[in-house]
Every structure is written in C-alpha cells, then in structure tokens.
Amino acid sequence: MAEEVKLIGLSMSMFVIRVKISLNLKGVKYENLEETFGSKSELLLKSNPIYKKVPVLIHNGKTICESMIIVQYVDDVWSDAGPSIVPSDPFDAAMARFWSYYIDDKWFPAYGEVIKGQTREAKIEAAKEAIATLQPLEEVFQQQSKGKDFFGGDTIGYLDIALGCYLGWIKAAEKLTGLEFFDKNETPLLAAWAECFYSNDAVKCAVPDVDEFVEFFH
Amino acid sequence: MAEEVKLIGLSMSMFVIRVKISLNLKGVKYENLEETFGSKSELLLKSNPIYKKVPVLIHNGKTICESMIIVQYVDDVWSDAGPSIVPSDPFDAAMARFWSYYIDDKWFPAYGEVIKGQTREAKIEAAKEAIATLQPLEEVFQQQSKGKDFFGGDTIGYLDIALGCYLGWIKAAEKLTGLEFFDKNETPLLAAWAECFYSNDAVKCAVPDVDEFVEFFH
Known part of the structure; x- marks a missing residue:
C-alpha cells in the first residue's frame, strides 16, 4: 500500500518542527498542509477536536496529535528506516x-x-x-x-x-x-x-x- | 543479578497507584518506601531533585520519575513478564x-x-x-x-x-x-x-x- 502522510502545521511552530525533523530523519515523504497564523482550517478542527492545535499527522487517514507522541509514532512505524529516535535502552x-x-x-x-x-x-x-x-x-x-x-x-x-x-x-x-x-x-x-x-x-x-x-x- | 526495586510513594497518591498497578501486573516484587504526607524525605529530595514528588522508582540504583514514564519503563524492562501494558500497534x-x-x-x-x-x-x-x-x-x-x-x-x-x-x-x-x-x-x-x-x-x-x-x- 502506498503510504499517505500529511502534516497539518505552521512552519514557525517549534512543535511542528519536531515532527518535520523526525520525518526527515526517517526519510519519510509527506505533504505539508500549512495553516494560516491566527485562523484554524476545517481540517485542523476536525482532526484535533480536543486541542485544535498543530501539529497533526495524518497517516493513511489516521490522525495523531501532540508533537512528542507523533515523534514516537514516527519512530515506531518507520522503525527500519534510519536510526532509532527513542533510545533502545x-x-x-x-x-x-x-x-x-x-x-x-x-x-x-x-x-x-x-x-x-x-x-x-x-x-x-x-x-x-x-x-x-x-x-x-x-x-x-x-x-x-x-x-x-x-x-x-x-x-x-x-x-x-x-x-x-x-x-x-x-x-x-x-x-x-x-x-x-x-x-x-x-x-x-x-x-x-x-x-x-x-x-x-x-x-x-x-x-x-x-x-x-x-x-x-x- | 538480583533485582532491587524500590518505590518511593504515598499510598493515597493516584500517581503512585499507577506505578503499583504496573508492577503488580508484571509480578515485580518491590520494597515500598512510604513518605509522610506533608513532608519529604532526604531520599525523595535526592532522587527527584527537579520535581521533589512521588512516585520515584529506584531500580538497581537508577531512579526514574513521573508516573506514566515509570509505567512505560516497567513495561520495557519486564517485557516478558505478564501482558504488554503499552499497545503493540x-x-x-x-x-x-x-x-x-x-x-x-x-x-x-x-x-x-x-x-x-x-x-x-x-x-x-x-x-x-x-x-x-x-x-x-x-x-x-x-x-x-x-x-x-x-x-x-x-x-x-x-x-x-x-x-x-x-x-x-x-x-x-x-x-x-x-x-x-x-x-x-x-x-x-x-x-x-x-x-x-x-x-x-x-x-x-x-x-x-x-x-x-x-x-x-x-
């Protein structure tokens, strides 16, 4: 199955930067869905109804929120691609x-x-x-x-x-x-x-x- | 090596209860070091100098703080004992x-x-x-x-x-x-x-x- 990876983000957000670094480390290609500062897209509101915040990763239709939880997810899913992000010990x-x-x-x-x-x-x-x-x-x-x-x-x-x-x-x-x-x-x-x-x-x-x-x- | 597992806690603390449940699920025997409500022991202050809070797990001399981080640690260390706590997916x-x-x-x-x-x-x-x-x-x-x-x-x-x-x-x-x-x-x-x-x-x-x-x- 072709992977569909989308990232709802804002380029200046430190939390979005976390996710981008982790995807880059794993060599995962993704579509960047840039939000507009000061407003929230329908997709963001639907994808993160609890916190209504970026970043949100959409992986094959599944949404994952909170930056360090996404980083762990990226490491888990693409465990064979690139070095491990979470220490093995x-x-x-x-x-x-x-x-x-x-x-x-x-x-x-x-x-x-x-x-x-x-x-x-x-x-x-x-x-x-x-x-x-x-x-x-x-x-x-x-x-x-x-x-x-x-x-x-x-x-x-x-x-x-x-x-x-x-x-x-x-x-x-x-x-x-x-x-x-x-x-x-x-x-x-x-x-x-x-x-x-x-x-x-x-x-x-x-x-x-x-x-x-x-x-x-x- | 014999495992040495100590838990600095307070029996009423929900965060301590988290750790106890995880240790019980894995069948890990531990020494319970009960704090006194309203004061903090020297061991607690030394073991968790940043937050000075229970729970603290001391495993073979290493200290681990923050309840859900400890729960994950317990699952990682005793991965073969009892069912997995963190979902595998x-x-x-x-x-x-x-x-x-x-x-x-x-x-x-x-x-x-x-x-x-x-x-x-x-x-x-x-x-x-x-x-x-x-x-x-x-x-x-x-x-x-x-x-x-x-x-x-x-x-x-x-x-x-x-x-x-x-x-x-x-x-x-x-x-x-x-x-x-x-x-x-x-x-x-x-x-x-x-x-x-x-x-x-x-x-x-x-x-x-x-x-x-x-x-x-x-």
Missing part, C-alpha cells in the same frame, strides 16, 4: 522522556516570557530566567551522549528533537537580547551540541531562516 | 498516550476542583464539570477496547492505568456528592469498565480502602 528512554517533559513543562513557559516581554529590558530579564532552566541539561547531555555529538549518541534522538526544535527561536532571542542561551563557558557541551544539531541536514530543511523568527518576534 | 499506542496526556491535562485539574470545593454544593458543581471531561473517553473506549473489558483489550493497559488510578478518589467523591462519575446511562461502557478495573487483583492490592479517601477529603 529502557532507562535511557525514560531519561529522554523525563527531560523532554521537563523542557515542555519548565523551559517552554520560561521562554514564552521572553516572547511576551514588552521592552528589550523585559526580554533580557526573562531570557536570563529561561537560560537558567537549561542548566540541568548540561549534565544530562554528559550522561546521555556518552561522549558523542547528540543526546541520542551518534545520531539525533528523542531528547535532541524535544530541545532542538527551539533553536530557531533561541537564535532570534539571542539577536534581540544580545545574550547567549548556550554559553560556551557555562554550558560548553550544550553550546557544541546546538551547533552540531543545527547543521544537520534533517534539521536544516525543517527550520525556517532565523530572520523569520526575528520578524515574528517584532 | 503504533497507532493504538499513540492513542493511549494522547488520552493519558488528556487525563492529566484536563481531567486531573477538574477533579482537583472537587477536592478544593469548600462546601458540598461547591463540590457538586465542580464534580459536574469534572464528569464532563470524562465524556470523550466513552467513545475512546469503544474504539480502543474492541469489545473487550479494558482500553487495553483483554488486559489492563496504559490508558486503563492512566485513568483507573483515580477510581478510589472518584468513589470517595461519589459518596460525598451523591453523583455518579461513570453514569450507567451517559457512559455505560466506562461504567462497566470501572467495575471490571476495580475488581482486578493487580488493582485491588494497589488501592487503599475507599473510606481512607473519604477521610482524606475531610
């Missing part, structure tokens, strides 16, 4: 899930305050607090990466995607605040990771140009 | 994860308002709103259970545990408000499911007596 997988949860629970709202900040000073203050929520991830990287480039080891994994989807937004915030979110002295491993992640082909074609994020900020 | 697994997320995101806060209600009337109003959040699960049960007793089919699965952990608290709320949370007319499938789930041996020995929940309410 149960403890590593649990750690990846825990820190992914932490990122959405602690880092995301802290980062949201940077966007909301009305003045440059307010953005800088909010950015400092957001940066503080990243600190524990330096040690997590050391434990998980085992000396390799990614949280997932040699290849991009679940936690890389959970955090890395924010890199475009982070670069925009760095431009606007003059702060380094992944400081080379404070969090050298994360700083090196961010460069590695951002230059990966599966990521590059999933993330809009940084100027688009800056524009959005304004 | 990727789409069924994604659905179980989505609705489990929904339960913690929508039902749990709504139920929290029932506990917070200062008068019987306030509790009844809050209970009506909480019950409304359960309605979509009737259709989910029909899709997932495929005519069997549980969301997981013949055996208790991921979504059964995510929702079923609340049954003791629900029974207490039913006593206090006179309302039926799983109404036999409105949600007949969920009503039958609740009876099935609550009478399962793996559940019975994980859930305190309903009077203890009522006592806690007061």
Whole structure:
C-alpha cells in the first residue's frame, strides 16, 4: 500500500518542527498542509477536536496529535528506516522522556516570557530566567551522549528533537537580547551540541531562516 | 543479578497507584518506601531533585520519575513478564498516550476542583464539570477496547492505568456528592469498565480502602 502522510502545521511552530525533523530523519515523504497564523482550517478542527492545535499527522487517514507522541509514532512505524529516535535502552528512554517533559513543562513557559516581554529590558530579564532552566541539561547531555555529538549518541534522538526544535527561536532571542542561551563557558557541551544539531541536514530543511523568527518576534 | 526495586510513594497518591498497578501486573516484587504526607524525605529530595514528588522508582540504583514514564519503563524492562501494558500497534499506542496526556491535562485539574470545593454544593458543581471531561473517553473506549473489558483489550493497559488510578478518589467523591462519575446511562461502557478495573487483583492490592479517601477529603 502506498503510504499517505500529511502534516497539518505552521512552519514557525517549534512543535511542528519536531515532527518535520523526525520525518526527515526517517526519510519519510509527506505533504505539508500549512495553516494560516491566527485562523484554524476545517481540517485542523476536525482532526484535533480536543486541542485544535498543530501539529497533526495524518497517516493513511489516521490522525495523531501532540508533537512528542507523533515523534514516537514516527519512530515506531518507520522503525527500519534510519536510526532509532527513542533510545533502545529502557532507562535511557525514560531519561529522554523525563527531560523532554521537563523542557515542555519548565523551559517552554520560561521562554514564552521572553516572547511576551514588552521592552528589550523585559526580554533580557526573562531570557536570563529561561537560560537558567537549561542548566540541568548540561549534565544530562554528559550522561546521555556518552561522549558523542547528540543526546541520542551518534545520531539525533528523542531528547535532541524535544530541545532542538527551539533553536530557531533561541537564535532570534539571542539577536534581540544580545545574550547567549548556550554559553560556551557555562554550558560548553550544550553550546557544541546546538551547533552540531543545527547543521544537520534533517534539521536544516525543517527550520525556517532565523530572520523569520526575528520578524515574528517584532 | 538480583533485582532491587524500590518505590518511593504515598499510598493515597493516584500517581503512585499507577506505578503499583504496573508492577503488580508484571509480578515485580518491590520494597515500598512510604513518605509522610506533608513532608519529604532526604531520599525523595535526592532522587527527584527537579520535581521533589512521588512516585520515584529506584531500580538497581537508577531512579526514574513521573508516573506514566515509570509505567512505560516497567513495561520495557519486564517485557516478558505478564501482558504488554503499552499497545503493540503504533497507532493504538499513540492513542493511549494522547488520552493519558488528556487525563492529566484536563481531567486531573477538574477533579482537583472537587477536592478544593469548600462546601458540598461547591463540590457538586465542580464534580459536574469534572464528569464532563470524562465524556470523550466513552467513545475512546469503544474504539480502543474492541469489545473487550479494558482500553487495553483483554488486559489492563496504559490508558486503563492512566485513568483507573483515580477510581478510589472518584468513589470517595461519589459518596460525598451523591453523583455518579461513570453514569450507567451517559457512559455505560466506562461504567462497566470501572467495575471490571476495580475488581482486578493487580488493582485491588494497589488501592487503599475507599473510606481512607473519604477521610482524606475531610
């Protein structure tokens, strides 16, 4: 059976970027159904009646919602295509899930305050607090990466995607605040990771140009 | 190697109950390290420094936090012991994860308002709103259970545990408000499911007596 894969998304959404990276890693071709910012299509409302949010993956007519649930689904369905996204070791997988949860629970709202900040000073203050929520991830990287480039080891994994989807937004915030979110002295491993992640082909074609994020900020 | 499994918990916690049910389903023996309500042990603070919350599973010295992440971990580690908790089909697994997320995101806060209600009337109003959040699960049960007793089919699965952990608290709320949370007319499938789930041996020995929940309410 020919696979029919559609993604309802918004190119600027970090959560949509997660799904695109996972599909790219697996080499899955998909039709991109771009929503219009500020409105919701009939298809979106029908496909995600509970949350009415992107991303929604439609795979052979079945709809899957919530970004990290979709990432896991993509890994499960295309398990033989490309490297595994979810770590195969149960403890590593649990750690990846825990820190992914932490990122959405602690880092995301802290980062949201940077966007909301009305003045440059307010953005800088909010950015400092957001940066503080990243600190524990330096040690997590050391434990998980085992000396390799990614949280997932040699290849991009679940936690890389959970955090890395924010890199475009982070670069925009760095431009606007003059702060380094992944400081080379404070969090050298994360700083090196961010460069590695951002230059990966599966990521590059999933993330809009940084100027688009800056524009959005304004 | 002899397995060392310890669970830092509180017997009344729905999130701890999730872990106990999963361990019982897999026939895993564990040492129960009961916390004292209102204080936190040194071991808990050390084991879960980010959230400082139960449950924490300690397996051969490794700590795993967050209830549904632990449930998945238990299923992964003891994959050959007892039936699978996470559905083997990727789409069924994604659905179980989505609705489990929904339960913690929508039902749990709504139920929290029932506990917070200062008068019987306030509790009844809050209970009506909480019950409304359960309605979509009737259709989910029909899709997932495929005519069997549980969301997981013949055996208790991921979504059964995510929702079923609340049954003791629900029974207490039913006593206090006179309302039926799983109404036999409105949600007949969920009503039958609740009876099935609550009478399962793996559940019975994980859930305190309903009077203890009522006592806690007061």
